[in-house]
């Protein structure tokens with residue numbers, strides 16, 4: 294990470310705490326047991342950023358590349374294998390999905406821990422939780438306090454216990470069937486001052502969406518009312534202004550905290566849709582790249598039935614990194 298304000302509190306413990314949120318833990322998750330111990334190589338001295346680039350290192354300890362030899366010539370449906378084979382002319386490292394593996398997000402979560410420290414300086418907080426898995430939606434909107442305090446204490450990172458039970462049931466069922474499930478994560482950024490963003494091409498929502506689409510398996514990003522806004526009338530979708538404790542606020546937040554690519558001062562609300570993991574136990578059709586014959590494969594290896602809970606800290610980290618960049622570049626953070 295470059296451009297970190299000197300004097301910013303950065304410690305191994307602080308980064309480790311974020312990485313620990315990403316680690317697989319539940320039964321529905323991969324059997325890989327990554328410890329993800331972070332080492333700080335440079336840029337931090339006596340617990341403070343020095344202003345020089347910060348280099349962090351996390352070793353991939355739990356490696357088993359054996360199942361991947363079989364799929365070398367038979368691209369897995371839903372994975373990046375085929376377009377990567379074409380683009381990199383067969384030289385791509387296909388083991389574990391190579392650069393397309395969500396393992397790459399370890400670096401993002403580590404960077405996000407530092408970005409969150411930068412955000413703290415201006416009182417901005419980023420929180421996320423699971424709102425849908427396998428078509429099961431939460432029926433109750435949790436409060437911000439609940440999301441802040443409880444999310445990481447729940448196994449599915451979901452704050453509706455009834456919905457969680459049904460989600461878990463569906464995950465187990467999908468697992469038994471050799472199948473997988475996707476879901477939706479909602480993320481809030483609180484206390485963002487109004488006017489942050491650099492229209493047109495550095496619009497805040499555009500930058501946040503860009504970062505979120507860089508997370509593997511993300512298929513949709515929506516702000517505020519999102520796709521539902523297309524079905525509302527202007528009179529229903531507009532957020533009326535009013536004054537609260539001398540501050541301009543809006544009565545509703547269909548905009549999701551952004552207008553014209555600039556923050557409104559209301560919470561930034563973004564939802565991220567993830568597809569189900571592509572690696573499933575069921576037989577699937579593919580093509581042998583050598584013979585161009587259609588063949589059937591079964592994907593082996595240690596995969597998640599549902600990785601949505603593990604993507605929560607990744608979503609938070611991506612949003613935190615984008616906001617930290619904007620706030621630094623636009624002079625909100627004293628360096």
Ligand SMILES: Cc1cc2nc3c(=O)[nH]c(=O)nc-3n(C[C@H](O)[C@H](O)[C@H](O)COP(=O)(O)O)c2cc1C
Nearest residue numbers: 372373393395509510570571572596597600603604
């Ligand atoms: C936290 C996380 C864990 C993932 N774990 C798996 C997995 O175990 N098996 C799998 O097939 N895909 C998994 N994925 C998704 C793949 O990495 C992704 O679908 C694949 O690289 C193709 O990229 P695309 O879906 O963005 O097009 C995971 C994604 C995330 C965010």
